[in-house]
Amino acid sequence: xxxxxxxxxxxxAAHLADxxxxxxxxxxxxxxxxxxxxxxxxxLLVDAKLIFEDQLANLGxxxxxxxxxxxxxxxxxxxxxxxxxxxxxxxxDVAYRYFATAKRKFIVADTPGHEEYTRNMVxxxxxxxxxxxxxxxxxxxxxQTRRHSYIASLLGIRHVVxxxxxxxxxxxxxxxxxxxxxxxxxxxxxxxxxxxxxxxISARFGDNVISASQNTPWYKGPxxxxxxxxxxxxxxxxxxxxxxxxxxxxxxxxxxxxxxxxIASGRISVGDPVVVAKSGQHSSVKxxxxxxxxxxxxxxxxxVTLVLANEVDAARGNMLVSPAARxxxxxxxxxxxxxxxxxxxxxxxxxxxxxxxxxxxxxVTTLKHRVSINSFAREAAKxxxxxxxxxxxxxxxxxxxxxAYKDNRATGxxxxxxxxxxxxxxxxxxxxxLRRADNVHWQATDVNKAARSAxxxxxxxxxxxxxxxxxxxxxxxxxxDRLLHARGKHTYMLDGDxxxxxxxxxxxxxxxxxxENIRRxxxxxxxxxxxxxxxxxxxISPFRGExxxxxxxxxxGEFIEIFVDTPLEECARRDPKGLYEKALAGKIAxxxxxxxxxxxxxxxxxxxxxxxxxxxxxxxxxEAFLDRQMEDR
Numbered sequence: 001x002x003x004x005x006x007x008x009x010x011x012x013a014a015h016l017a018d019x020x021x022x023x024x025x026x027x028x029x030x031x032x033x034x035x036x037x038x039x040x041x042x043x044l045l046v047d048a049k050l051i052f053e054d055q056l057a058n059l060g061x062x063x064x065x066x067x068x069x070x071x072x073x074x075x076x077x078x079x080x081x082x083x084x085x086x087x088x089x090x091x092x093d094v095a096y097r098y099f100a101t102a103k104r105k106f107i108v109a110d111t112p113g114h115e116e117y118t119r120n121m122v123x124x125x126x127x128x129x130x131x132x133x134x135x136x137x138x139x140x141x142x143x144q145t146r147r148h149s150y151i152a153s154l155l156g157i158r159h160v161v162x163x164x165x166x167x168x169x170x171x172x173x174x175x176x177x178x179x180x181x182x183x184x185x186x187x188x189x190x191x192x193x194x195x196x197x198x199x200x201i202s203a204r205f206g207d208n209v210i211s212a213s214q215n216t217p218w219y220k221g222p223x224x225x226x227x228x229x230x231x232x233x234x235x236x237x238x239x240x241x242x243x244x245x246x247x248x249x250x251x252x253x254x255x256x257x258x259x260x261x262x263i264a265s266g267r268i269s270v271g272d273p274v275v276v277a278k279s280g281q282h283s284s285v286k287x288x289x290x291x292x293x294x295x296x297x298x299x300x301x302x303x304v305t306l307v308l309a310n311e312v313d314a315a316r317g318n319m320l321v322s323p324a325a326r327x328x329x330x331x332x333x334x335x336x337x338x339x340x341x342x343x344x345x346x347x348x349x350x351x352x353x354x355x356x357x358x359x360x361x362x363x364v365t366t367l368k369h370r371v372s373i374n375s376f377a378r379e380a381a382k383x384x385x386x387x388x389x390x391x392x393x394x395x396x397x398x399x400x401x402x403x404a405y406k407d408n409r410a411t412g413x414x415x416x417x418x419x420x421x422x423x424x425x426x427x428x429x430x431x432x433x434l435r436r437a438d439n440v441h442w443q444a445t446d447v448n449k450a451a452r453s454a455x456x457x458x459x460x461x462x463x464x465x466x467x468x469x470x471x472x473x474x475x476x477x478x479x480x481d482r483l484l485h486a487r488g489k490h491t492y493m494l495d496g497d498x499x500x501x502x503x504x505x506x507x508x509x510x511x512x513x514x515x516e517n518i519r520r521x522x523x524x525x526x527x528x529x530x531x532x533x534x535x536x537x538x539x540i541s542p543f544r545g546e547x548x549x550x551x552x553x554x555x556x557g558e559f560i561e562i563f564v565d566t567p568l569e570e571c572a573r574r575d576p577k578g579l580y581e582k583a584l585a586g587k588i589a590x591x592x593x594x595x596x597x598x599x600x601x602x603x604x605x606x607x608x609x610x611x612x613x614x615x616x617x618x619x620x621x622x623e624a625f626l627d628r629q630m631e632d633r
Contacts, residue, residue, distance in 0.1 A: 022100065022557035025228060027111040027161075028124045030152065032144035036165045040134065040203035041110050045099060046227060047210040069459055088501035096124075103229040111148075117120055119340040122427050125152050129233050130159040132224070137170045137200075141183055145389065147373045151390070153191035154336055154389070154429060156409055159231060160188070162198040163224065172215045177242040190376050196230070199224055240300075241325035242266030242274070243403070243411050245357040246318050252307055258289055258583040259314055264356065264410035264453055266322060267299040268306070276312050277319040277401040278329055283308040310426055317358035319401045319411070327411060330433035331399045334363070337384065337392050341425035345381040345390075345598040349514040350549035351425070352395055356410060361397040361552055363519070369390060382512045384426075393434060397552070400464065404552040405429035419545050453533030456490045458527040459630050463622065464555055466547060466601060467564030468593045469579060470571035472610045472618075475562060479619035492528055493536040509590045513547055522550035529558060534626075542598045557629065562622065568593045 016379075029037040045074050097108050109124030125131065131152040135145055142190050151158070162184050188196060199208055200216050201224060207213035208223045215502040216632045222230070243264040250258040268274070270371035287307040288295040306320060314320060321327055337344045345364065353362035370381035370390045384390045405412030416426035453460055463480070465473040474495050490594045496517075500507070504520055507513040518541050528535045541547050551559040571593065583591035590596045608618050608627055 003555045012533045024105045025130060026107045026128045027130040027132055028128045029132045029134060030121055030148040032142045035134035035136045036203045037134050038110050041108055043206050043209050047206050048101060048225060061193060077375060083277045095606050099330050101229055104249055108115060111352045115432060117471060121148060122151060122338055125155045125157060128157055130215055131156045131157050132161040132163050134165050135180055137167050137176055139249060140180055143373060149188055149191060149498045151338060151375055158194040159226060160196045161558040162192050162196055164198060164200050165203055167200045167207060168202040175216045194570050197227055200515045205632050224569045240265040240408060242268050242322040244321060246314050246319040247317055247357050249315060259320060260305040262303045263298060263300050265408050267297060273322040273323050274320045276314045277327055279313055282344045283310050283312050283314040300380050310577050327401050328433045329395045329401050332434040334431040334434060335428040336389060337426050337428045338389050338425045339384040340388050344385050345426060346383050346512045346515045348519040349545055350419060352419055353414050354417060355400055355414045358400050360400060363395055366393040381573045402430050404432055412605045419548055423434045449530050449532060456532045458489055460532050462525045462529055462559060463560050463562060464550060465542045465564055465567060467512040468568060468571045468598055470574045470576055471541055471564045471566035472615060473564045475615045477538040479616050480622050483619055483623050484534060489534055491536060494525060496539040518546040526553045539591050541594045543615050544599045561601055561608045562608060563601040563607050564610060566610045
């Protein structure tokens with residue numbers, strides 16, 4: 001029997017009107033693995049009669065016929081819909097459920113407890129008003145409890161229900177409840193939660209889920225559903241300023257030009273002034289167009305197309321905003337970052353940063369500190385491992401539009417995407433722009449790259465030699481340098497070992513140091529190309545991501561990747577510096593090809609196989625390729 005079935009037909013219209021007028025509470029369930037999150041939501045839905053009878057009957061025909069306890073239907077199956085979830089008995093993806101009672105509408109996100117799926121918990125928490133954090137009364141506060149609580153706080157959640165579950169297993173003892181509640185309040189004191197409501201529950205048997213339990217006469221607080229129905233959320237602040245991230249420019253014909261998107265915050269009316277965030281161009285709203293017809297006023301959450309009084313340059317990635325409260329536009333900012341990927345986050349490595357509508361190359365310039373989940377202490381770190389949180393300075397290749405996350409969730413968040421796999425590897429909440437973003441500008445000069453190149457009678461290029469140590473990179477590059485010099489070309493050679501004597505003498509050979517090594521060299525090569533030089537860069541550069549970053553720094557066609565392909569066995573046989581012998585004996589750590597990976601180029605401009613090949617002949621091959629490239633450009 002569902003709540004809707006109990007409404008008499010003649011009262012249906014009134015019921016629907018009442019339903020539309022109810023407030024909405026968005027909440028998540030989180031906590032450690034097997035704390036009973038899915039079972040709790042299943043119990044809440046069943047006992048509140050918010051599940052149809054055929055759905056309940058069907059639970060016995062999916063997964064297992066009985067619950068994990070072997071006695072009753074497994075209520076977690078109402079939430080765990082994936083086959084892998086039913087097989088493993090854990091939640092993997094975020095499961096959303098929508099339901100309503102006589103007092104309020106609810107959107108609940110049942111999030112995974114397993115550490116591996118923290119990214120899915122972040123997804124569910126990003127729009128929630130309240131978090132129901134479950135704790136197994138047998139185990140108390142665990143690391144994952146702390147992690148989820150910290151992330152909830154970081155994502156702007158200010159209200160917490162501390163659901164102390166499986167209370168039947170500790171014989172409903174008040175001392176256990178009081179100890180857990182006391183420990184959690186002490187732990188969460190620094191998290192800035194406005195309210196914390198501890199409730200002793202048994203999701204399996206329904207104690208204190210819908211109504212007060214006779215098993216806990218000493219508990220005088222509300223049952224879970226009662227609290228969710230009546231909890232007072234933060235009073236709405238003064239209306240946030242208008243923000244419309246442009247998702248599409250609509251041009252169905254020559255007479256119509258509209259800027260489409262979903263209003264991220266605030267409201268807009270016909271006649272209101274607006275500003276294009278990145279360019280500062282001013283205009284006003286001529287019309288607000290929707291699928292259902294034109295509007296006079298539109299507010300946060302509505303999908304609209306704005307027609308402006310005059311044409312402006314506002315493509316996808318830009319934002320139409322209120323001129324009285326403009327967002328930040330900067331290419332450097334500080335942010336809190338939650339790392340999801342098994343491969344660590346490394347300062348200097350290039351990622352794709354995606355905001356509401358923008359996508360731009362970005363690097364973490366500084367990892368200021370890592371945050372300890374247990375003590376919230378700031379810890380020095382060179383990288384972020386999976387599920388760790390850190391505070392970072394970030395630099396983007398082009399300015400982006402944003403607000404501080406604390407002021408606007410929708411326009412203050414971003415994700416990091418791996419350039420090679422396109423996987424989402426991290427999420428961030430922007431704190432503030434860095435002053436250097438406003439104070440440091442590219443200085444325009446009268447003598448530019450074209451003028452310097454013309455004086456040298458050549459076109460600049462960056463020839464990037466990559467391959468294992470001992471593959472012959474420097475030998476071939478040196479031979480090519482002689483050939484080009486003999487022709488009167490202006491060149492400069494950057495060699496890995498030579499640069500480490502000066503510019504990069506402070507760097508070691510860890511993965512993080514290798515990334516920074518290549519970042520610095522790529523920036524130097526860019527400056528040399530700007531001077532009109534042909535730059536020969538001979539570096540192992542083992543990671544595709546860093547080579548891609550170097551390519552993107554240069555102009556189109558300026559970067560030429562040359563893969564000096566020599567088998568590891570041949571490199572070890574040559575061993576010109578005696579390094580392979582030491583590495584294979586375990587005396588050198590992080591040696592490429594032995595104890596550290598080398599990622600082969602996938603589509604290099606030149607692929608040179610050096611076995612039984614003369615270095616000068618290979619240099620002549622590169623010279624011929626370079627001549628053809630210069631003619632085409």
